[in-house]
Amino acid sequence: MNAHRIPLSLVVGALLVGVLALIALVSLVWLPYPIEDTSGGRLEGFSADHLLGTDRLGHDLASRMMVGARIALIVGLGAVAVAALIGVSVGLVIALARPWVDDVASALLDVLIAFPTLLLAMLIVAGFGASLVTVTVAIGVAASAVVARLTRILARRVLAEQYVLAARTSGVSTWGILTRHVLPNIWPTLATNLAVTMGGAVLAEAGLSYLGLGAPPPNASWGRLLQDAQATFTTQPLGAIAPGLAIVAFVLGANLAADGLRSLIDPTQGGAA
DSSP, rough: GGGOOEEEEEEEHHHHHHHHHHHHHTTOOOSSOTTTTTTOEEEEOOOOTTTHHHHHOOHHHHHHHHHHHHHHHHHHHHHHHHHHHHHHHHHHHHHHSOOHHHHHHHHHHHHHSSSSSHHHHHHHHHOOHHHOHHHHHHHHHHHHEEEEEEEEHHHHHTTTTTTHHHHHHTTOOHHIIIIIIIHHHHHHHHHHHHHHHHHHHHHHHHHHTTTTTOOOOOOOOOOHHHHHHHHGGGOOOOOHHHHHHHHHHHHHHHHHHHHHHHHHHHHTTOOOO
């Protein structure tokens, strides 16, 4: 039956993210050239020594792209962890709260969600200074409002079920209800949302780095590579094309994986293969 087939979008998405993640892991133990090496000559094109050429300072672009994949993976996973920790916790608290607390908190979440993730992250980074940790936490905090709202909606739906009411009547603690009934039932849907959040986090980090608010040098973020390459695009187009394609591949892969997970969880949706 089609319901038991792995969706093609999940396979393609996992492959795209997996290849970039593998490159990121390889960069931890090996790079074609040291990240600060400028011996390659300025703005060289494709060659056997420099597969993606060099930038205006003589850095090997392939090496910097690999480091950029590492930064993207760190920010993506880190931001998802922060968003999940804050968002799920806040969402569960709101779902269990009294109606007036629920109304006030939901309105506050709507206000936070109205702010674009990138703008909210920019405000946090501007206040605490640019670093890889600050950027990761800022993006995670900015994305946590959406996670909290989704968690609250899903948790309230589960808490209204008859078997949960019966568990409460029989004396099961609130913690027991959350761990035995609520979290296991809402986690699959949350996972699809967090996969999308990961792609959005990588895109937000690239945007921050492009604007000069990302992790400072010698970090070679894909967004910073794009910013550096815009003045030399006609001379060395690979300097802009490579990081641009990498960002697209990561974000596309995360979104395809999320769509595939959604189809796997609910085969009745349109994305099912």
